Amino acid sequence: MDQASAGLQAVATAVEEMNATVGEIALNSERVHATTTQAATQVNQFSEIMKGLGQSAQEIGKVTETITSISSQTNLLALNATIEAARRSGRQRLCCGSQ
Structure with a gap:
């Protein structure tokens, strides 16, 4: 019974760690999305600036x-x-009669 309890505890710990990892991945994905959106906005702004310069x-x-x-x-x-x-x-x- 102790082995089963220890096994369940190990599984529970692994699930908690996996949940934490998934949470970190989700947070990093949100950051990447925000950064990508910001980069796209800046590229669009740069494009408009270049168009204006042209x-x-x-x-x-x-x-x-x-x-x-x-x-x-004027020269002519x-x-x-x-x-x-x-x-x-x-x-x-x-x-x-000028000379």
Whole structure:
């Protein structure tokens, strides 16, 4: 009878330890789930940030293109003004007898 009682006690102890282990596993699973959910949220936020940066980069590219176009037009206008000034200077020399 003592052996049976000792055997039952050993089984009861093993069941308690198993319950404690299962409880720890459940707690760890909840922590993993919470961490995974938080990581997924952060990945989504990062994705939105990257999307916004991509859009900003495109807008900056458009502004850069506009500035380049304006710069080219300004250079062309300056060249035309230089040519016209040279023509006027040449005409004045011819017209007025300047040397």
